[in-house]
Structure formats: C-alpha cells, structure tokens
Amino acid sequence: MPDSKVTAIAHPNIAFIKYWGNRDDALRLPSNGSISMNLEGLTTTTNVRFNSLLKEDLLTLNNKKLSGPALERVRTFLDLIRSIANKRIFAEVTSENNFPTGAGIASSASAFAALAMAATKAIGLNLTEAELSHLARHGSGSACRSIPDGFVEWYSGDQDEKSYAASIAPAASWDLVDCIALVTIGHKEVGSTAGHRLANTSPLQTARVQDAPRRLDICRSAILKKDFQQFAEIIELDSNLMHAVMMTSTPPLFYWEPQTLEVMRAVRNWRGQGIPVGYTLDAGPNVHVICLSSDYEKIKHNLEQMSFIQRVIIAKPGSGAVVLSN
Numbered sequence: 001m002p003d004s005k006v007t008a009i010a011h012p013n014i015a016f017i018k019y020w021g022n023r024d025d026a027l028r029l030p031s032n033g034s035i036s037m038n039l040e041g042l043t044t045t046t047n048v049r050f051n052s053l054l055k056e057d058l059l060t061l062n063n064k065k066l067s068g069p070a071l072e073r074v075r076t077f078l079d080l081i082r083s084i085a086n087k088r089i090f091a092e093v094t095s096e097n098n099f100p101t102g103a104g105i106a107s108s109a110s111a112f113a114a115l116a117m118a119a120t121k122a123i124g125l126n127l128t129e130a131e132l133s134h135l136a137r138h139g140s141g142s143a144c145r146s147i148p149d150g151f152v153e154w155y156s157g158d159q160d161e162k163s164y165a166a167s168i169a170p171a172a173s174w175d176l177v178d179c180i181a182l183v184t185i186g187h188k189e190v191g192s193t194a195g196h197r198l199a200n201t202s203p204l205q206t207a208r209v210q211d212a213p214r215r216l217d218i219c220r221s222a223i224l225k226k227d228f229q230q231f232a233e234i235i236e237l238d239s240n241l242m243h244a245v246m247m248t249s250t251p252p253l254f255y256w257e258p259q260t261l262e263v264m265r266a267v268r269n270w271r272g273q274g275i276p277v278g279y280t281l282d283a284g285p286n287v288h289v290i291c292l293s294s295d296y297e298k299i300k301h302n303l304e305q306m307s308f309i310q311r312v313i314i315a316k317p318g319s320g321a322v323v324l325s326n
C-alpha cells in the first residue's frame, strides 16, 4: 500500500440528553440514548499517515509526543480500523485542538470523530456516515455524535451495529448559542470513562434510564418545534438527573463547585425574567448556558459580571466531521 495521508476535522458536542453509564463498557453500548449539538468554532484537526516503514503507531497532540494511556487508547482504536480494512500497517497521528485543554470541554468526542474520519480514509475504507459514527463510538461514546451535522441523536441500540448517531436537524435550523462559563480551568476530575463504570452503583440510575425515552421525545420535539421553554426545562432536568446519579454513586462524584450552583441559579432567574436561557453541565464544574443568538451578547455580558467566571467561550451549532484533504 502506498503511504497515504488524510486530514479531517471534527467539533466537540454538548449533550442535552446525557450519556451516563453503559450496558457494556468494553463496547461502549450506552444505557440510554442521548441528544447533542456540535459546537462550531471549537475544532480538532487530525492528520493520519499510514507508513509501511513504521514499527508502531505514533501520536502527537498539540505538538507534544504522547505515550502511556492516551497512546494506548488510540492504538486500540487503530487496531479496530486495521482489522476492518484487513491491513497491518502503522500510522503517525498528529492532532491539534484550537480550544483550551483542561477547560472541561470534552475533547475525546472531537478527537475520536476526527480520527475515525481521517484514519478510515487514509487506510482506503469508504464508510457511510452511520458506519463512521458506529466506529467512532468505540473510541469514545460521545464521539459518535460528532460525526453527523448539527443537532444529533445517538440511538442506544440493543446491539453493537445498531448503536450509532444521526442528525435530527441541521446546524442552521435553530440559532442557539452555547455560552460556556468557565468556573475553573485545569481542575483534576474523575474522567468520563471511569465515571460511566460507577453509574450503576447509584440507586437513582435505574429511574434515570427508565425515564430517558420520555426525555428524549420531549427534547427532540422541542428542537424540531424550536420551543425554547420546553427545551430549557428538559435539558436542565436531564443535567440535574445525571449529576444526582453522579453524587449518589459509590464512591460519589461531585463535579459542582459552589460557583457552579450560583450560575445555575442566575440562569433560572434570568429565565424567570423572560429571557430564553437554560443550563446544562458535563462531567465538570463549568456551565454551558444555552440561549438564542439574539440574546447571547447580553448573556455573555451578564456572565462576565460574575467575578469568579474566568472566561466565557461562545459556540454556535456546528457541522459534522469532514475530511479536509488527501
């Protein structure tokens, strides 16, 4: 096989209905379906070059050569691609994020979406969007949602092949803005992979999972109807439910800081005053404040008035993963 080099980009995504806990951790078969929005402007750019002279896979992230668990995770993922392509050839992977690492913006989603896209093309596979999403899921669950465009639903599926994500509405369909309020930067936390393994130790997880189809229906229809009130209420409920499960796991996971709660309260107050705004949180203390683009400057200004907020990052609905060049 001649050496081949492909670059792809992908955006991280923010989940409105969350993925927390797996039915099968090794396969990343989630306990429930989820819905998210890709984040435009925040980008992972990944170049993959398969090279017959290499003796092992190499990984460079943000100009730093990586070894240890990060490299192992990428190697395991490349093994999967090699087995599908039935080729034994190693790769040099170079990846860059244009958003701050340690800012609590999940980079594994955009990382594995861009890697799936670039590596399959570079090794000579031509996968469909659903196949790519299914593949990216094996690298990081939420990565399957960074493959399709805009507003995306991950169908949990009852077996490996049926668990992948698809677009439910294009990025341009609703002019939402995610104002990411950074409460702490670089705070050490329990990562998502370890967190998913604890979900079933919470007595609340069963109820959260059982009620998920109802929340998915409400969230999907709110996005399609652009009903902000319904949308804000369901995303806040879903985020609170996930954090309730986290806090009641063994050992418990507390991601909130006192300032996190202060932002959540402020958002609910602003909504009470008639501003369409709602919050959602990932596995970290930073708050994703979702509003309409007509209001985002005011919301950003309000957030920046809170002295403890270090920075507000703005992201509009983003496209799916794409190949840049061969």
Ligand code: DP6
Binding pocket: 014, 015, 017, 018, 019, 020, 028, 034, 106, 108, 109, 139, 140, 141, 142, 143, 192, 193, 194, 196, 281, 282, 283
């Ligand atoms: C809280 O997809 O990062 O952001 O599959 O182990 O890589 P792994 O986990 P990951 O989990 C994301 C958890 C979340 C909620 C969500 O994005 O749905």
